[in-house]
Amino acid sequence: MKILVTGSAGFIGFHTVKKLLQRGDKVVGLDNINDYYDINLKYGRLAEIGIVREAVDWYKFVQSSEYPGFRFIRMNLEDKQAIQMLFANEGFDKVINLAAQAGVRYSIQNPYTYVSSNVDGFLNILEGCRHHHIKHLVYASSSSVYGLNGKVSFSEHDSIAHPVSLYAATKKSNELMAHTYSHLYDVPTTGLRFFTVYGPWGRPDMSPFLFTDAILNNRSIKVFNNGDMLRDFTYIDDIVEGVIRVLDNIATPNPDWNAVTPDPATSPAPYRIYNIGNSSPVKLMDFIQAIELACGHEAEKNFLPMQLGDVYQTNADTTLLQTDIGYKPCKDIVEGVKETVEWYKNYLLK
Numbered sequence: 001m002k003i004l005v006t007g008s009a010g011f012i013g014f015h016t017v018k019k020l021l022q023r024g025d026k027v028v029g030l031d032n033i034n035d036y037y038d039i040n041l042k043y044g045r046l047a048e049i050g051i052v053r054e055a056v057d058w059y060k061f062v063q064s065s066e067y068p069g070f071r072f073i074r075m076n077l078e079d080k081q082a083i084q085m086l087f088a089n090e091g092f093d094k095v096i097n098l099a100a101q102a103g104v105r106y107s108i109q110n111p112y113t114y115v116s117s118n119v120d121g122f123l124n125i126l127e128g129c130r131h132h133h134i135k136h137l138v139y140a141s142s143s144s145v146y147g148l149n150g151k152v153s154f155s156e157h158d159s160i161a162h163p164v165s166l167y168a169a170t171k172k173s174n175e176l177m178a179h180t181y182s183h184l185y186d187v188p189t190t191g192l193r194f195f196t197v198y199g200p201w202g203r204p205d206m207s208p209f210l211f212t213d214a215i216l217n218n219r220s221i222k223v224f225n226n227g228d229m230l231r232d233f234t235y236i237d238d239i240v241e242g243v244i245r246v247l248d249n250i251a252t253p254n255p256d257w258n259a260v261t262p263d264p265a266t267s268p269a270p271y272r273i274y275n276i277g278n279s280s281p282v283k284l285m286d287f288i289q290a291i292e293l294a295c296g297h298e299a300e301k302n303f304l305p306m307q308l309g310d311v312y313q314t315n316a317d318t319t320l321l322q323t324d325i326g327y328k329p330c331k332d333i334v335e336g337v338k339e340t341v342e343w344y345k346n347y348l349l350k
Helices: 011-022 039-048 080-090 104-109 111-131 166-185 207-216 236-248 284-295 319-325 333-348
Strands: 002-006 026-031 061-063 070-074 094-097 136-142 189-194 221-224 271-276 301-304
Touching (some): 094 236, 104 111, 111 136, 136 166, 136 236, 236 271, 284 333
Antiparallel strands (some): 061 070
16 A cells, blocks of 8 residues: 655654554655744654655655655645646555644734645645545544534534634635545545644644643743633544544445435545544643643643633544544543653653
């Protein structure tokens, strides 16, 4: 099996590539290594899978020194011609699209970046899949698409008509675009709504990393909405296991789909949407306490109001994932936080 993984220098992408390689797949990794956060972390991830930083250049393949089945290329999803050539030359069987401009709060400051990367770039991936008969496209959506939806837990069957950030709007757009290609061109697509992913090699703009970094370096932490928030924290290994199981379970039409009462999660086309979350929301203050325990001392807390674009809680209903794929994330939060903090100490406090 030959698989394209975009965003392969990113948090989820790196772990996904590593798991695919360990099971024997051939993988081409793509990433533009942008500077949204520290590129040294991205190159550190690539080094773990045998890609030497000095060898990485634009539009040139680098062969892994650790895995014969892995090659990496630095490329922008927005580069239409380059993506077309990549698909034409490589003969991929399946595609995992994890590349995107991430960050809810950053989308408020830099909206144009999100449209070019998350919409224009995703269109190039869809076109590549359409013209080269890709067996299955699995792509990253986000729990942020639920927006103002007050019903919990969040279900794929619910409406996502009211996003509260441009980032969320672009992810909703991805789901709509994917359905169009599934309907028009019979491209099997599955969108995965990730819920607050954390773990080793995590993103430094997200709270698990920010809290750990601040506590271990004796700085105060920012606690928004005065700590009154809940998040469905999901460990990275659980996310990757879900991604790969979904990849292997190619999307099919729903024979029972009813146009009078349409189900947003399925379609008469080969199209599916799944939540991937721990389905056990954790109070923000309890999560901070778990980090404090793993770090060995209490954090100094700076309590602040809710930020623009944030939501009060996230809570994944994973019934569909369990029914269709036979999988449910289950990592204990205390154990997951402990492993995350240990990685931080070993990698960044050497």
